Amino acid sequence: MFGHGTFFYQPKHALDNFGGANGVSQRCQDLGFQHAWLRVHNKNGAWMTDENLRIADALRRDGISVSVWGWNDGNNVDRDIDNAEKAIDKFEPDAYIADIENGVSGAVWNETRAKKLLRAVKNKLGAKPLIVSSFGYIKAHEPEIMTAVDDIADFFAPQVYWFWFPKSWMLPSNDSELANLPTNNPASYSKVCLTEWGRVVTKPLFLTGQAYWGEASGWTQARAEEKLRDFIGEFEEYDRIVGLNWWNFSDGKAMSSRMANTIKAANLHEKQYAGAYRIGGGQGLSSGGATPTPTPNAPVLKVAVVAAEDLFFRSSPQGGRDDNILGNLDFGFRVEVLSQPTSNGYVSVRTVSDGEAQEGYLHSRYLRDLEAEEVERAISEAVDEWHRFGKGAGQEHHEPYSSYVNEMWTARGFPNLTGRDRDQFWSAAFISFVFENANYSRMKFDIRHSTYIHEAIQNRITLADRDFWGYRLDEARPQVGDLVCQWRVNDTTYDEAENNSRFPSHTDVIVAVRDSSVVTIGGNVSQSVETKTFRLSQSGHLIDERRVFALMKNRKRPESEQLLTL
Secondary structure (H helix, E strand, O other): OOEEEEEEOOHHHHHHHHOOHHHHHHHHHHOOOOEEEEEEEEOOEEOOHHHHHHHHHHHHHOOOEEEEEEEOOOOOHHHHHHHHHHHHHHHOOOOEEEEOOOOHHHOOOOHHHHHHHHHHHHHHHOOOOEEEEEEOOHHHOOHHHHHHOOOOOOEEEEEOOOOOOOOHHHOOOOOOOOOOOOOOOHHHHHHHHHHHHHOOOOOOEEEEEEOEOOOOOOOOHHHHHHHHHHHHHHOOOHHHOOEEEEEOOOOOOEOOHHHHHHHHHOOHHHOOOOOOOOOOOOOOOOOOOOOOOOOOOOOOOEEEEEOOOOEEEEOOOOOOOOOOEEEEEOOOOEEEEOOOOOOOOEEEEEEEEOOEEEEEEEEHHHEEEOOOHHHHHHHHHHHHHHHHOHHHOOOOOOOOHHHHHHHHHHHOOOOOOOOOOOOOOOHHHHHHHHHHHOOOOOOOOOOOHHHHHHHHHHHHHHOOOOOEEEEOOOOEOOOOOOEEEEEOOOOOOHHHHHHOOOOOEEEEEEEEEOOOEEEEEEEEEOOEEEEEEEEEOOOOOEOOOOOEEEEEEEOOOOHHHOOEOO
16 A cells, blocks of 8 residues: 555546546556555545445456545544444455545544544554545644644655645745755655654655646646646655655546656656565565564664565564564565664564554565665566465466466467466566566567577677676676576577577576575476575576576666676
């Protein structure tokens, strides 16, 4: 439910505009939305339930998190509670968003009323998150109400509708953080709002941006489109928010084609938001043991990435015990490192799973530094497929795995092949599927590994500006996102691969590097998507064994970070 998403305000308009629920979901995927917050009630009760359920089902099927919200006006808090509880029962959402805006459309809120509503809703939600949405410039709107509910809410979502803000009076000369910001600037106003909210509450923040026009005199569609472009071009403080969403997805004066194109081009789902939410596969944290109390203001030393399977997440820095295990983390799970390693190698970390911030301990041996976004995206795609195939348990000739293989074949132009065609090797289609979905475009995707192995070696020799260069085993050390090249059937050398694009071969993508080995994920391995381990020499190079003959280096990694040993 973190990252990039949108509010829904008019579900019927969305269904009509995009040709039904499937069209709505496809549009959300096109715009990189990872979550959707559906309006499901107003102050009088349920609202457009059938339409919202259709949209919710389609979004969930396509992997988009669904939360719900409704108008809460405070005049009858018991009625507000009843509306929220019925919505939670009906939609079983990932979170509930309470809209608390005193004075808007007759709403009457104070500290007591807000606490009553939110305590009841939080009790109904249980472990699921409760989010409070309210004014952007909270300093001018009874900030004491938000402070009063800070211990109840899990997150807050400031409505940062920038119009012509900030005004000069919002930038006092005695405020070192805000004084020199430009006026009438959406990125500046976002910083003002986040700063003021940070002085009022301690919980993490979502930022709701303005993708609509009208409402204020002179706020035209063209002006709104221009301001949105300015925001995306200038806003850089993603590390201050756990997510960015938009008001709103679809109504008569919202999310124009120009706005949508601007949002899509920005790839906002790839930004490094605060909170270290999971972007790859994995089952999240399971319960067990005492959970440490989160400390939202603890300094973060760095963001790190789990580089192991089923890594124990512990409540104390001692291994070999069962009573301190909070859960298990897999490859690609991001965490915030809060301490230097203990004498036995553990570091204190903070992460978010299923909407809950948790702190605990992981062993530093199985954490790695965050790589370039494009590299992380490829690893995430590979890990997602590994999870989709049950970590190697799902066999190619059984459903639904046979259909998953069909998706890979179809992407390569062979829609009639599935995993039941067991004489057709799909491992190269898997690698092509992973990297194509990760938006790699300068690579020869094919149903033969040899096609892109051959190309990568020639790329390196000709210094071509492509996504991979191929190296001899002693010329480069492996890193995550690289591909391990292996021959099949006939012993093949690097020189032979340079001059021949058709030979039996295989590649796997590296997802972890140890002191003496690398871990990979590949397709059509044991008739599934599975991990392998390849040994390294003392110098850190792949060993010439198990048919390994070359290494394809991922050029999405900056040149200065490539581990070359020429």
